[in-house]
Amino acid sequence: MTSDARPKLAVHKFASCDGCQLALLSLEDELLSLVGEVEVAYFLEASSTTIEGPYDVALVEGSITTAHDAERIQAVRKDAKYLIAIGACATAGGIQALRNWKDLDDFIRAVYATPAFIHSLEKSTPISSHVAVDFQLNGCPINKYQLLEVITALLQGRVPHLASHAVCMECKRRGTVCITVAQGIPCLGPLTHAGCGAICPAYNRGCYGCFGPMETPNPDSLTSHLRKTGVPADELVRLLRGFTGFAEAFRSASEKLEKTAP
Amino acid sequence: MPPNLPRVSASVALPKPALQQVFDNLRAAGFTLVGPTVRDGTIVLDEIARLDDLPVGWTDEQEPGRYRLKKTREAQYFNYGVGPHAWKQFLHPSCLRLFSVEKSNGSWVFRPPEEPPPRYAFVGVRACDVAAIGILDRVLLGGEFRDPHYARRRENVFALVVNCARVNPTCFCTSMKTGPRATTGFDLALTELPEIFLVAVGSDAGSEMLRDTPWEAATAFDLGRAARAMQDVERQVERQLKTDDLPRLLYDNLEHPHWDEVATRCLSCANCTLVCPTCFCTTVVDTSDLRGTKGERIRLADSCFNRDFSHVFGGNIRPNIRSRYRQWLSHKLASWIDQFGTSGCVGCGRCITWCPVGIEITEEVNALRGKAAK
Incomplete structure (x- = not known):
C-alpha cells in the first residue's frame, strides 16, 4: 500500500489532560503496524509536523468549555469523515463538569488573580452536545486496545466489538469476587459501561464509573440499596459525580439523591 | 478390587489428616486439584495441593446481597456453604479461544486451541453442584449438538463430594431435591464428623484414591452419627421454593x-x-489484527x-x-x-x-x- 492510500488520522484536543490521546502512543507493540495502515496526519502530542485535512478519522479528546472551542469543534467536524469522541471528557464532560453544579464565577474568583482574563463557558459539555459523533470510546482514560479495535474495525469496514454491558461481566470473567457483596464496598460496577477490564475491583476498590453509564443503567435501585446498607446519600452523590458525573444516568441519579438527602 | 481397597458403595472411616494422601494420590494420577480456598474475603474455587489450602476453621454468613467470611473456633474443613464460584468455570470456561487463523501464501490456515485441558479433580463439590453439573451434562452433551470443549473437560473429572455441614439462609436445595446430601454423581463423598471423614465410595476410581490411607470400615456408630448430622442439616434448610405449580x-x-x-x-x-x-450462555467474538491477516475466534460467557x-x-x-x-x-x-x-x-x-x-x-x-x- 502506498502512503497516499492510507486513511488520514487526526487527533484533536479540547479540555482534557491528554491521557486519552496518549493511549495511541502507549500502543507500543502495535504502533509500527498502525502507522503502516493509517497516516497520522495531525497529532500535535506526537509531532509538530501536520498535514492539512480533510481527514478520514478524527479522534477527539476533551470537553467543550470555551466559546472558542465550541467554534473549533464545528471545524473539526466539517474536516472529518468519521468523528470519534475518546474518553470521559469528550463523551460526558469529564471531571471538569463538576462545575456544572456550581457557580463558575466563584471558582474563577477563587483561583485566578485576574478573573477578567478568563473566558469560560458556564458548563463543560461533551462533544455530542455540539456536533454529530460517529462513535464514542468511554473511559478515563480510554482502553488502548479498544482504540486499536475501533481503528481496526474502521479499516476493515466492520462493527467494532465493544460491549456496553456492566463492568460486573468483566469482574466475573477474570474471577474477581464481588466486593460489594463480600465486603460491603460501594461499587458502581453494576451501573458502569464495561471496557476497562474491571481493574479497580480486582484491587479491592469500588468502581467509580469512569467508563460512564452502561447500556441500561438502573442507578436508583443500586443507590437505594446502598443507602439501606448504611452508605450516606452525600457519599453516593460524590461517588456518582466522578469523571463521568455529568452523563445523564449518573447526573439524574445524583440530583435525585441530593433532593432526598437529609 | 484388591483387598486393601474398599469396594464401590462401601462407607469407610478416614482420619482427617489422611485426606492429604488422597490429594497426593490424585496428583500422582495426573489430576489437577481444584477446591475451596480462602481468597478475596470469600471461599473461592482454585488450584489446591495441600490440606492447608482448604478453608480449615473458616465459615461464611450469607443473606440476600451479602456474604461475610468468619473465623470459627472449630477446625472443621468444610464448614461453609457454596461460594461465589461454581464448577462451570472449569468445565465451561468464561473465556475460551476456539481457534486462531492466519493468512499464509494467499490461503487461510486454521489452528485449533493448543493444549488439551487439564484433568480436574474437583474437591469439595456440594450436592447442589453435583446436580448442577448433571444439568450442564444434559444441556451441553445430551442433545443433538454436543459441546466438544465441555466434553473434553468433563469426561475425566474426578468428583470428591462433601455433604453439607451447615445451611445458609439463601439455600433451598431441599425444594429442588438436590441436597444437602449427594446420593449419586461422585467418586468419593465425605461427611465430616468431629475427628474423621465418613467416606462413601462411589466408583472404582474413588476406591483407588484411598490407596495407602488408614481407612477402616465404618462402624454402625459412625454411620449413625453421620445420618443424624445430615438429618439436622436438612432440617435447617428454611428457604423454600414451591415447585408443584411450576412451570x-x-x-x-x-x-x-x-x-x-x-x-x-x-x-x-x-x-x-x-x-x-x-x-x-455464551457469545462468540471474532478478532482481527490491523491488516486483517490474523484472527481469533473467542467464546465468552454471556448473559x-x-x-x-x-x-x-x-x-x-x-x-x-x-x-x-x-x-x-x-x-x-x-x-x-x-x-x-x-x-x-x-x-x-x-x-x-x-x-x-x-x-x-x-x-x-x-x-x-x-x-x-x-
Whole structure:
C-alpha cells in the first residue's frame, strides 16, 4: 500500500489532560503496524509536523468549555469523515463538569488573580452536545486496545466489538469476587459501561464509573440499596459525580439523591 | 478390587489428616486439584495441593446481597456453604479461544486451541453442584449438538463430594431435591464428623484414591452419627421454593404486573447468571489484527441480561429490564423443563447472595403466586 492510500488520522484536543490521546502512543507493540495502515496526519502530542485535512478519522479528546472551542469543534467536524469522541471528557464532560453544579464565577474568583482574563463557558459539555459523533470510546482514560479495535474495525469496514454491558461481566470473567457483596464496598460496577477490564475491583476498590453509564443503567435501585446498607446519600452523590458525573444516568441519579438527602 | 481397597458403595472411616494422601494420590494420577480456598474475603474455587489450602476453621454468613467470611473456633474443613464460584468455570470456561487463523501464501490456515485441558479433580463439590453439573451434562452433551470443549473437560473429572455441614439462609436445595446430601454423581463423598471423614465410595476410581490411607470400615456408630448430622442439616434448610405449580404458574403470568415491580430493582448487571452453576450462555467474538491477516475466534460467557444477547435482525426482542428478568426466571424455572427435561435451578442460592441488591428468586416466584392473575 502506498502512503497516499492510507486513511488520514487526526487527533484533536479540547479540555482534557491528554491521557486519552496518549493511549495511541502507549500502543507500543502495535504502533509500527498502525502507522503502516493509517497516516497520522495531525497529532500535535506526537509531532509538530501536520498535514492539512480533510481527514478520514478524527479522534477527539476533551470537553467543550470555551466559546472558542465550541467554534473549533464545528471545524473539526466539517474536516472529518468519521468523528470519534475518546474518553470521559469528550463523551460526558469529564471531571471538569463538576462545575456544572456550581457557580463558575466563584471558582474563577477563587483561583485566578485576574478573573477578567478568563473566558469560560458556564458548563463543560461533551462533544455530542455540539456536533454529530460517529462513535464514542468511554473511559478515563480510554482502553488502548479498544482504540486499536475501533481503528481496526474502521479499516476493515466492520462493527467494532465493544460491549456496553456492566463492568460486573468483566469482574466475573477474570474471577474477581464481588466486593460489594463480600465486603460491603460501594461499587458502581453494576451501573458502569464495561471496557476497562474491571481493574479497580480486582484491587479491592469500588468502581467509580469512569467508563460512564452502561447500556441500561438502573442507578436508583443500586443507590437505594446502598443507602439501606448504611452508605450516606452525600457519599453516593460524590461517588456518582466522578469523571463521568455529568452523563445523564449518573447526573439524574445524583440530583435525585441530593433532593432526598437529609 | 484388591483387598486393601474398599469396594464401590462401601462407607469407610478416614482420619482427617489422611485426606492429604488422597490429594497426593490424585496428583500422582495426573489430576489437577481444584477446591475451596480462602481468597478475596470469600471461599473461592482454585488450584489446591495441600490440606492447608482448604478453608480449615473458616465459615461464611450469607443473606440476600451479602456474604461475610468468619473465623470459627472449630477446625472443621468444610464448614461453609457454596461460594461465589461454581464448577462451570472449569468445565465451561468464561473465556475460551476456539481457534486462531492466519493468512499464509494467499490461503487461510486454521489452528485449533493448543493444549488439551487439564484433568480436574474437583474437591469439595456440594450436592447442589453435583446436580448442577448433571444439568450442564444434559444441556451441553445430551442433545443433538454436543459441546466438544465441555466434553473434553468433563469426561475425566474426578468428583470428591462433601455433604453439607451447615445451611445458609439463601439455600433451598431441599425444594429442588438436590441436597444437602449427594446420593449419586461422585467418586468419593465425605461427611465430616468431629475427628474423621465418613467416606462413601462411589466408583472404582474413588476406591483407588484411598490407596495407602488408614481407612477402616465404618462402624454402625459412625454411620449413625453421620445420618443424624445430615438429618439436622436438612432440617435447617428454611428457604423454600414451591415447585408443584411450576412451570404453569409462570406461563400463566407472563404479563403479570409484578414483572414491572422487579424491573425497578433489577440492575440487569448479569451477576445472577454469572454465579449460577447452570447458566451456560455464551457469545462468540471474532478478532482481527490491523491488516486483517490474523484472527481469533473467542467464546465468552454471556448473559440474557445483556442487551446484545437478545439483539436479532431488525431489533431487540427484549428491550427492557422487565423482559430480560422475566426471560431469565421463566427459562430457569419453566421453559428449561420443556427444553431439557429438568429445572435449571438447583437451589444453591448463589443468585440470591450475589445479587448486588439482594433480589431473591424464591420471593419473586412467591410474589407472582400471591398476586397471580386469575
